[in-house]
Amino acid sequence: MNNLETLFIPEEIKNKELAGKLVVVIDVLRASSTIVTALVNGCNGFIPILSPELAKEEAQQFEKERVLLGGEREGKKIEGFDLGNSPREYKREVVKDKTIIFSTTNGVKTLEMVKDAHRIIIGSFLNLQAVCNYCTNYQGDISIICSGKEGQFSLEDAACAGMIIHSLRDVSFSGHKEIDANLTAQLLYEKFGNNILKLLRKSQHGRYLESIGLDEDLKFCSQLDFFDIVPIFRDGIISI
Amino acid sequence: MNNLETLFIPEEIKNKELAGKLVVVIDVLRASSTIVTALVNGCNGFIPILSPELAKEEAQQFEKERVLLGGEREGKKIEGFDLGNSPREYKREVVKDKTIIFSTTNGVKTLEMVKDAHRIIIGSFLNLQAVCNYCTNYQGDISIICSGKEGQFSLEDAACAGMIIHSLRDVSFSGHKEIDANLTAQLLYEKFGNNILKLLRKSQHGRYLESIGLDEDLKFCSQLDFFDIVPIFRDGIISI
Numbered sequence: 001m002n003n004l005e006t007l008f009i010p011e012e013i014k015n016k017e018l019a020g021k022l023v024v025v026i027d028v029l030r031a032s033s034t035i036v037t038a039l040v041n042g043c044n045g046f047i048p049i050l051s052p053e054l055a056k057e058e059a060q061q062f063e064k065e066r067v068l069l070g071g072e073r074e075g076k077k078i079e080g081f082d083l084g085n086s087p088r089e090y091k092r093e094v095v096k097d098k099t100i101i102f103s104t105t106n107g108v109k110t111l112e113m114v115k116d117a118h119r120i121i122i123g124s125f126l127n128l129q130a131v132c133n134y135c136t137n138y139q140g141d142i143s144i145i146c147s148g149k150e151g152q153f154s155l156e157d158a159a160c161a162g163m164i165i166h167s168l169r170d171v172s173f174s175g176h177k178e179i180d181a182n183l184t185a186q187l188l189y190e191k192f193g194n195n196i197l198k199l200l201r202k203s204q205h206g207r208y209l210e211s212i213g214l215d216e217d218l219k220f221c222s223q224l225d226f227f228d229i230v231p232i233f234r235d236g237i238i239s240i
Numbered sequence: 241m242n243n244l245e246t247l248f249i250p251e252e253i254k255n256k257e258l259a260g261k262l263v264v265v266i267d268v269l270r271a272s273s274t275i276v277t278a279l280v281n282g283c284n285g286f287i288p289i290l291s292p293e294l295a296k297e298e299a300q301q302f303e304k305e306r307v308l309l310g311g312e313r314e315g316k317k318i319e320g321f322d323l324g325n326s327p328r329e330y331k332r333e334v335v336k337d338k339t340i341i342f343s344t345t346n347g348v349k350t351l352e353m354v355k356d357a358h359r360i361i362i363g364s365f366l367n368l369q370a371v372c373n374y375c376t377n378y379q380g381d382i383s384i385i386c387s388g389k390e391g392q393f394s395l396e397d398a399a400c401a402g403m404i405i406h407s408l409r410d411v412s413f414s415g416h417k418e419i420d421a422n423l424t425a426q427l428l429y430e431k432f433g434n435n436i437l438k439l440l441r442k443s444q445h446g447r448y449l450e451s452i453g454l455d456e457d458l459k460f461c462s463q464l465d466f467f468d469i470v471p472i473f474r475d476g477i478i479s480i
Contacts, residue, residue: 011251015391151255155420180395187427
């Protein structure tokens, strides 16, 4: 039987063998939510790049009208970039047929750390059921990896993992209810249930985003099963 | 006002400044519990050493009758060592006036990682209230650091942190109830309350220890406020 585990912090990957596994990368606020939204809106794909400088170099490999620079530092748009990290910016008229070169603080770092996995998908509340369906059909071990915040635990990612684990409760995994992190993630799900906006407003990063005027992003990211797609990261690009 | 935070995994320390802080190192199963017990039983102190080989070298600096080698790998006594990592082995007649050279998988690694902190103390369920009193009187920021298990989240350490945070709920810290990890640790406390043995038996490492015949250790480590001491780690040695 296959395993299903949660890692609360990407640094936990270090002692893990990811080859052969399905990895679900979660960064609810906001990289995961932004990627899902943009791909629904017809964007070609996201190329995650750690540093803004290298992202700018990468963008020069594309025809100018086919590429956009997106991402954030401290939650705000990077100087010289076209877009920040708000899913609401990634509208159809902006992103259709464009490739996004994407640099964010946490989510992009996680993607870099998991690149040895067999399959990498992007999870958020926006596409939660789609992710669960993907997991149900996957034949192999699954790691749900929370991006956290600058190497620290984050409530919203852990609770999203908890909701995935709860949704997969009737799928046969090997003792996954007995894994410490799974049990804890599920407790967070039980605490907040489907009141995701309350959860996001309670979280440290949610409160930070509110403080810089981005409460609307919390509302957007709290929409459960709003989209039915599963972004897949392969060969350096995230697409559907 | 001072801060109180929980780190679920020692690797979270990397992005933290510990200078000036009080660090509470938790490794309920079993390094913390063993250290507390041995010091109550008259042991001189613990010298934590990462590798068993270096521990053996260090022991040679002492008169033979004044030193013992203690610790574990995979929960079991290390070859050539005098003691394992069961607090029940560290009886008065064994450890009185002895220095323990101590090498364990998780707790000792955490101690190595926090050595830049202003003050380092050892916490467990056995000395929980004593640790809380120490925290209450400390003038400065406090980090409760869970040792986890081989770089992974562990239920019993997080729940112990949650009980400390719960106990300090009426002490004035700066917004500590709003920190993601504190809130999650407290949820674990609310889930298990004072039923610590149930918690330990539920945890992955607790079940592993049971599987190698060490259920009695879970019972021992589950005794709340059994001892009234606070071990302090300074100048390379843990003592009271």
